Amino acid sequence: MSEKKHRVSRRQFLNYTLTGVGGFMAAGILMPMARFALDPILKGEAGAELVPVAQVKDITTEPQRFDFKVKVKDAWYESEEPKSAWVYKDDKGEIVALSPICKHLGCTVNWNADKAHPNQFFCPCHYGRYTKDGTNVPGTPPMHPLDRYEYKVKDGKLYLGKAKPRGEA
Amino acid sequence: MKWTANDVDMYEKERQYIDTAVIPLIPLTLSEGAKAAVSGGEFVQLLTSEIERQLKGRLFLLPPFAYFTAEEQSARTERLNDWTSQLKESGLHHVFYVTGDRAWKEYEPDLLGELFLLPVVPFEHMDEAYKRQIVHDQTSKLLNAFISRWT
Structure with a gap:
């Protein structure tokens, strides 16, 4: 049935x-x-990954320059872009990683390079200056403070991410 | 700044801040000595692009000034001086030439811009770390030379 x-x-x-x-x-x-x-x-946000840059024990209260490379993808073309960061520990012992790109026209700033203004970041192009925490000195060409890198400490290593304008990082 | 559409936009906006042109002088030849000429030229281009990265807010890296090594030196000099005066008229007061070709040294007094002669480094068989060290050293030397001309 x-x-x-x-x-x-x-x-x-x-x-x-x-x-x-x-x-x-x-x-x-x-x-x-x-x-x-x-x-x-x-797809995850491109470039969101963190890159190992330095050993935490090497970081002092004096800004040091660390160079590293970031993979950049431009359509099909992948390349490595060299980047650097000025890294130091502030009074509270917290790590600060500043982008060396001058906020005026994009030159690379140096720490303590100008004899007349010690302990400042100095841009050789148009003599822009920033204090140690990256704040632009009024009266010099830059209009904004230096960008700060997002960072993370893992297993004694410092990892840096994207540089962000201050206030966001 | 580089010779790209994006950077030229910036140049037009910030004209008053940009007063320096950098021209790589690149020799060409396809007969004997081609390889030496090429690697010298390669080093010059590598270095100038690194300098551009660090000082992009003040200098304009132009496309290379290329010449056949068979070209008469006087003709070359004249052609380069012509470039230079055009640039100076457009407001780029400092014109820096960067080259690895020693032939220019002799004619330095006739040039309207400033000549920076680089040592020729045989890069081909060098390991990566050493290469980077050399580029780093040469870059900072050239950088300081440029900066000292500005003040």
């Missing part, structure tokens, strides 16, 4: 197989399309 109930007619069989196969084909076409559309959301 039950056999009879479950008997599948030719019409039903064809219906099932055709929807089944058609469904697979539609899925085959639609899945990659959906994946492509969602791809930018699924």
Whole structure:
């Protein structure tokens, strides 16, 4: 009896197989399309990763320059961009990592380079100056304080991320 | 700044701050000595781009001034001086030439800009760390030379 109930007619069989196969084909076409559309959301923020830069024990209260490389992806072309940071410990023993890029026109600033103004960051291009914490000295060309790197300390190593304008980092 | 559309935008905005042009002088030849000429030129381009990174707010790195080594030195000098006077007229008061080609040394007094001669370093068979050290040293030397000309 039950056999009879479950008997599948030719019409039903064809219906099932055709929807089944058609469904697979539609899925085959639609899945990659959906994946492509969602791809930018699924991908993590580019450049958000942290890079090891220095040993924490090497960091002193005097700013030191550390050079490192960051992978940059420009469409298909991947390259390494050299970067540097001025790193020191402040009075509270907290690590400060400043970007050496002058906020005026993008030259590289140096610590203690100008004899007339010791213990300041100095930009050789247009004589911009910043105090030790990166604040721009009024009366010199830069209008904003130096950017600060996001940082993390793990296993005695200092990792740096993105440089952010002060107030955000 | 480099010779790119983005940087030229910045140049047009900040004209009063940019007073220096840097021109790499690159020799060309396809006969004997091609390799030496190429590696000298490569070193010059590497160094000038590094300098550009550090002093981008004040100098403009122009496309290289290239010449065949067979070209008469006097013709070359004239051509380069022509570039230089055009640049000076446009407000770039300092014009720095960077080259590894010793041939220019003799003609230095005839040039309108300032010549910076680099030592030629055979880079090819050098290991990475040593290479980086040399580039670093030469860059800071050249950097200080540039800065001292500004004051």
